[in-house]
Structures are given as structure tokens and as C-alpha cells.
Amino acid sequence: MASRDIPARVQLMQDKKKERNIARYNNNIREVKQTFLIVCEGTNTEPDYFNEFKLGSAQIETAGTGYNTLSLINKAIQIRKEYLKKEKIFDQNWVVFDKDDFSANDFNAAIVTAEANDFKVAYSNQSFEYWFLLHFNLYQGEVDRNTYAAKLSALLGFPYTKDSGVSARMFNALFSFQQTAIGNAIHVYNSFGPLHASPAIEESSTKVHELVQELNRYL
16 A cells, blocks of 8 residues: 555655746746946935945946036946946946036937937936935925035935935935825926926926836835
8 A cells, every 4th residue: 555655655746846946947037136227427426325225136236427418428338338348238227417507408418318328317407416305395496406405404404415425324314205205206297298308497307216216116
């Protein structure tokens, strides 16, 4: 009787081994990570902020360049080429830059050029700190970037600067308000209508929320 049970037990063991192999295969598929290249205008603020995203199923490579508008796009293309030489291809390529005082033509041309070269754009008009402000209030209309630091310092309860490490602290201080910021950014962006032919005149506005939403998919 026991001997007749042996083939059945062997078959059961083989079936379970097959199930484990399938599970292991599926786990390996899930472990394939999404990769992001994020090339930033700022050398501290933006890279520090995005490096604070602790992603479980994605990897981020940030570059803080000190370049702006069209020069940033050219630098981003160059950086991507350097990675390609190392056989590193990114699933998503992003550039992060501000309007500041740059001309409308340069700002708009940078957006068009970036998109034509398969870069997604997380711009801010006037600057990146507008995204931080949206965590607290729905700021609409022209908000001079020279007032951002004072506003943020008052809202945060500690001095806001562009020094290295401050944005990492900002990420943690603002994280619980992130969904508010996303909602505010979407509301402001949509308020300018569907065409967005000239983002340079859409002040104040930002598309940083689009990159944040994308990163949040891989937390």
C-alpha cells in the first residue's frame, strides 16, 4: 500500500517544485526596476529633493548641473549619451528647470526641445520653490520668486535656503502635505486652459507634480 503511494508523493513534490519555480520566475519579473534619469537646473535643491524618494521598485539617477533652459537640455542629452556608452538606458528621462528671468522664447523653446528629444519636463514658473509653497496654500497669480524663501521659512518654522541638505529636510517636512500640493498644482495648471501654447506666461505654475506622481507609483 505504502509503495503504491510513492509515485503520488513524487508527483506532488514535483508539482510543488514547479509551483515554486513559477513563483520565483514571477518574483524576478516584478523585481525588474523602472529607471529614471532626472537632470536638474539646480545643483542642490532639486537633486536633494528627488533623492529623498525611497523607491522600492525603481532607481533614480539625478544630476544637478547649474545649467538652464536650452543649455540644460543640451547637457541632459549629453548626460544620457554618456550613460548610453556604459550601456545604461533609462525608462524615463526628465529635466527639471525654472523660468526665473529667462526670456519667454528660451523657456518655451527648452520645453519643446526637451520633449522632441524624449525628455519629460517638470518646469516651474517662476521657480522650483513654488512647488513647495503649494503644499501649504493654493497660491495663484504672480508670486515673485524673491519672496519664496521668506514665505517658506514662516510656514515651515525653520529658515529655508538653497544650501545642500535643506531640500532633504523639506521632503520630510512636507511629505504629509504632498497630496494637497499635487491637487493645488493640477488646479493651477488647468486654470490656464487646455492648450498651454506659452508656458512662459503661465505664472505662477509648475509641472513638478507630474514627476512626483510618477515617482510615487514606485514607492
